[in-house]
Amino acid sequence: MKNIIRNIALLLLLTGCSNDDSELISYNNLEISLDIPFSFPDFNNTVYTNVPTIYGVELGEKLFNETKFSTDNSISCSTCHIQANAFADHNEKAIGIEGRIGLRNAPPIQNMAFMSFYNWDGSKLELEEQPLVPIITHEEMDSSILEVIGKLEADGSYEELFNKAFNGEGITADGIYNSIAQYEYTLISSNSKYDKVKRDEGETFTEEETAGYTVFQQKCISCHSTELFTDQSFRNIGFPLNTDNEEAGRARVSGKLEDYMSFRVPSLRNIAYTAPYGSFGQFETLQDVLDYLDAGVLEADNLDPILKDNGNRIPLTDTEKSNLIAFLNTLSDKEFVTP
Numbered sequence: 001m002k003n004i005i006r007n008i009a010l011l012l013l014l015t016g017c018s019n020d021d022s023e024l025i026s027y028n029n030l031e032i033s034l035d036i037p038f039s040f041p042d043f044n045n046t047v048y049t050n051v052p053t054i055y056g057v058e059l060g061e062k063l064f065n066e067t068k069f070s071t072d073n074s075i076s077c078s079t080c081h082i083q084a085n086a087f088a089d090h091n092e093k094a095i096g097i098e099g100r101i102g103l104r105n106a107p108p109i110q111n112m113a114f115m116s117f118y119n120w121d122g123s124k125l126e127l128e129e130q131p132l133v134p135i136i137t138h139e140e141m142d143s144s145i146l147e148v149i150g151k152l153e154a155d156g157s158y159e160e161l162f163n164k165a166f167n168g169e170g171i172t173a174d175g176i177y178n179s180i181a182q183y184e185y186t187l188i189s190s191n192s193k194y195d196k197v198k199r200d201e202g203e204t205f206t207e208e209e210t211a212g213y214t215v216f217q218q219k220c221i222s223c224h225s226t227e228l229f230t231d232q233s234f235r236n237i238g239f240p241l242n243t244d245n246e247e248a249g250r251a252r253v254s255g256k257l258e259d260y261m262s263f264r265v266p267s268l269r270n271i272a273y274t275a276p277y278g279s280f281g282q283f284e285t286l287q288d289v290l291d292y293l294d295a296g297v298l299e300a301d302n303l304d305p306i307l308k309d310n311g312n313r314i315p316l317t318d319t320e321k322s323n324l325i326a327f328l329n330t331l332s333d334k335e336f337v338t339p
Contacts, residue, residue, distance in 0.1 A: 027055070027163075027164045029053045029054055029055050029056070029164060029165065030053065030054050031051050031052065031053050031054075032051075032052040032053060032054060032057060032186065034047070034052065034113065034185065034186065034188070037188065037190035037195070037227070038190070038195070038198065038199050038227075039198065039227045040111075040114060040190065040226075040227045040228070041114055041226060041227070041228065042114075043113050043114060044113065044114060044115060044116060046126045046127060046128060046181070047113045047185055050128060050178050050181055050182060050185075051182075052182040052183075052185050052186055053165065053182065055161060055164040055165040056165040056166070056178065056179045056182040056183075057179070057182050057183050057186055058161065058165075059158075059161045059162065059164075059165045059175075059179040059183075060179035060180045060181070060182045060183025060184070061183045062158075062161070063077075063176060063179060063180050063183075064076065064077045064078055064081075064180055064183055064184075065077070065078045066152075067079075068148060068151040068152065068155070069134075069135055069141050069143060069148055070096075070097050070140075070141040070142070070143055071097060071141060071142045071143040071147065072097050072098070073151075074097055075096065075097060075140075075141065077131070077134070077180070080094045080095070080106040080134075080140075081106060081108075081109050083337055083338075083339050084273065084337050084338075084339075085108070085273050085274055085337070086108040086109075086110055086189070086269075086270035086273045086274050086333075086336065086337055087108050087109035087110060087187065088105075088106055088107060088108035088109075088273070088274040089105065089106035090275070090276075091105070091106070091276075091281065092105060092276050092280060092281025092282075093105060093280050093281060094106040094139075094140065096134075096137070096138075096139045096140040096141060096142065097140070097141060097142055100138070100139040100140075100142075101139060102137070102139040102140060103139070103242070103244055103246055103247060103280070104120050104242075104247075104279050104280050105120075105276065105278065105279060105280055105281045107119070107120065107266065108266075108267070108270060108273075108274050109184055109187055110187055110188070110189045110267065110269060110270060110336065111187070111188055111189055111190075111228055111267065111269065112127055112181075112184045112185060112187060113185040113188065114228055115127075115228075115232065116232050117232060117264055118130050119133070119264075120249075120263050120264055120279050121234075121249055121250050121252050121253050121263065121264070122234060122250060122253060122264050123252070123253045126181075127181040127184060127185070128177045128178055128181045129177070130181075131176065131177050131180045131181070132145060132177065135148060145173045145176070148176065149171055149172070149173065149176075152171050152176075153171050158171055159171060162175050165179055166178070166179075187336075189269055189270060189333040189336040190227075190333070191333050191335050191336065192269070192270075192330060192331050192332055192333040192334075193205075193330040193331075193332070194327075194330040194331050195333075197330070205327075205330065206326070208322070208323050208326040209323075209326045209327050209329075209330055210327075211319075211323040211326075211327075212320075212322075212323035212324045212325070212326045212327030212328070213327045214323075215316070215320045215323055215324045215327070216324060216327055216328075219314055219316070219320075220268075220324075222306055223235060223237075223265045223304075223306070224265065224267075224268050228267050228269070229267045229268035229269050229331065230264075230265045230266060230267045230268070231265055232264065232265065233264075233265055234249075234250040234259060234262040234263060234264055234265070235262055235263070235265060235304040236249070236260070236261050236262040236263075236300050236302050236303055236304055237293075237297060237303070237304050237307060238297025238298040238299070238300060238303050238304075238307060238312060239278050239279070239282055239292075239297065239298070240278075240282045240298065241261065241298065242279065242280045244280075247261075247280075248260055248261065249261040249262045249263050249279075250262040250263065250264075257302075258302050259302070260300075260302060261300065261302075262302065263279050268328060268331055269331050269333065270331060270332055270333055270336065270337065271286065271328050271331060271332075272286075272328065272329050272331070272332045273332065273337055277289050286325050286328060287321065287325065290316055290321045290324065290325070291321070293313060293314040293316065294313060294314060294315060294316045294321070295313065296311070296312050296313040297312050297313065298312075299312060
């Protein structure tokens with residue numbers, strides 16, 4: 001069993017002077033043990049450099065639910081990333097302060113410790129770089145990191161926890177980013193029916209689920225591979241286009257025409273909880289997604305070869321669709337979505 005954590009006590013020594021007396025403060029900030037689930041890939045590199053700790057995760061969870069991140073104190077990270085939805089949203093596009101509509105659907109936050117890219121276009125390579133994006137985006141929180149720090153300093157409940165988590169450094173931007181990432185690294189989903197079947201824990205697929213798994217292996221696994229159910233590539237699969245002139249998919253990051261309207265392949269884990277589907281919620285149900293792929297997708301010069309070489313479609317019978325949905329429902333991790 002792989003394990004990145006050494007249960008070593010980290011001692012923080014702070015000397016505070018009052019008159020002639022000195023006070024020694026010691027924090028026992030243990031690292032948290034994260035195990036790699038059965039058949040999962042290894043952790044990404046930043047998990048090793050920003051190892052989750054007891055106080056770091058506690059602080060990160062508190063900040064994840066903190067509405068002071070938004071300029072009008074109305075929304076937090078958890079407003080758009082709801083645990084019952086596998087930390088995704090139920091809106092077609094994310095909704096920020098004052099009802100402002102964002103560019104894309106809020107993606108789920110699960111198994112972030114194993115991912116190489118973040119956001120639909122892969123604009124961030126490290127999870128620690130991601131929290132600033134919603135803070136400063138006009139359609140989301142429309143604030144600044146300096147404004148957020150000022151609010152946290154005025155709160156009174158954060159100073160000690162930051163000190164415990166980060167060696168007495170007080171409230172800092174890096175402390176905000178790193179603690180939120182530490183919390184999100186702990187959000188590992190690996191206890192669905194599918195996982196229990198694979199681990200031979202007494203669960204078995206129904207006849208319909210077994211048939212659906214076969215369809216999945218024949219027609220889906222090229223993109224949704226590994227136990228993450230994504231190969232973490234960027235592909236244009238001909239979904240209906242977002243008419244917002246700010247949208248260009250992966251090309252917004254790379255500047256390459258061949259990346260136009262290509263998006264990161266999403267994980268299918270907990271997909272039953274994460275509707276609507278697509279980068280801007282184009283599809284209300286899984287049935288809608290499969291019907292669209294079967295009927296034929298939009299033509300594009302950079303359409304993924306899997307579709308282009310097959311008449312711009314993934315042919316599926318009604319029975320195959322029904323069975324495939326049954327299998328996809330086995331990827332639901334009820335414990336993960338339960339507060």
